Amino acid sequence: MKSLSIKNTAVSALYFIASMAILTGLWTLISIITKNEIPGPLSTWTIFKELASEPFYDRGPNDKGIGNQLFSSLSRVFSGFGLGSIIAIPMGLLMGSSKIGMRLLNPIVQILRPVSPLAWFPLGLLAFKAAEGATVFIIAITSLWPTLINTAFGVASIPQDHKNVGKAFGFSKWKYVVKIMLPYSIPHIITGLRLSIGVAWMVIVAGEMLSGGVGIGFFVWDSWNGLSLERILVAILIIGTVGLLLDKCFNALQTVFSWESK
Structure with a gap:
């Protein structure tokens, strides 16, 4: 083995x-x-080595090392992703378990889900009065939909036999949620979270280009203004690599909770 x-x-x-x-x-x-x-791989590799030689320097608001830029972006991503998940999972449970909830909330979901993060940004600025809060807001509002939809699908697909077991044992609503609904729907929830973290990581670049300050998106925009295509390509490779690692982490989590792996 x-x-x-x-x-x-x-x-x-x-x-x-x-x-x-x-x-x-x-x-x-x-x-x-x-x-x-x-630029080709060799010239880009040269610039990458320069950036990696001092990744955490801090010489002012607009001059920080690539490591600082990356960790700032990850902090915003997980803040927005966490906030979106806190909203999405309960809404998904409600929509999946209640026909009334589905009929009331599904039209709202279908209207808001396709809206671009760029369209949400001005509203975020108006609400939070700061670019930092607006960036976290657009990550949350655009990344929650995959989790919400997958959660609702997982709950709605619970077999009738499972529901009958709960009735036969006289489960209360809370015990039904804990013993049947959540265990059955967790693989679907994690699939949604895996998709949502990918969306959140894509949105951060656009958000930081608009908000400025510090972050991998700002680094790309600043590199473009400085006409350094090698730095842009380095950022693209870092973004892609981090996205791959995040997906692998959630894929491993998905495998652990998958019914097929039991």
């Missing part, structure tokens, strides 16, 4: 290396075709 696990890990690692080789090859080809107007 252990040897099989090692073999699967090695195969996954080889596929990942092959995938990165393809990406690097395409990147190099594009750089050659554009006559290095889009």
Whole structure:
């Protein structure tokens, strides 16, 4: 069993290396075709080493190391993601367990869900009087929908046999929620959270471009103003890598709570 696990890990690692080789090859080809107007991997790697040599320096409001920029963005992302989840999960439980709740709330969800984060930003500024609060607000309001929808779907798909067991044992509403509703819907909730954290991480870049200050989105915008495409590409790679790691963490959590893994 252990040897099989090692073999699967090695195969996954080889596929990942092959995938990165393809990406690097395409990147190099594009750089050659554009006559290095889009910097290639080598020049970008040089800039990355410079940024990584002192990632946490702080020389003022608009001059911080890439590490400070990244952790500032992650702080906003988890704040907005957490706030959105606190709203989404109870709403999803209500919509999934009640036909009245579904009929009342579903039209609101379908109207608000497609709205761009850029459209929410002015309202966030008006409500919180500060760019920091507005950024967290747009992350929360745009990332909560996948969690809400998946939670509602998970609760609505509870088999009737499970509900009958609760009735047979005379479960109170609270005991039904704790013993049947939540255990059955947790895999769906985690799937929603996995999708939501991806949305939150995408939205942070747009939010910080608008709000300025500090963060990986501001770093991209500041690099563009400084005409440093290498720094922009470094930021893109960092954004993608962090997004991959966040997805892997939630995928592992999803596997733990998956009914198929029991």
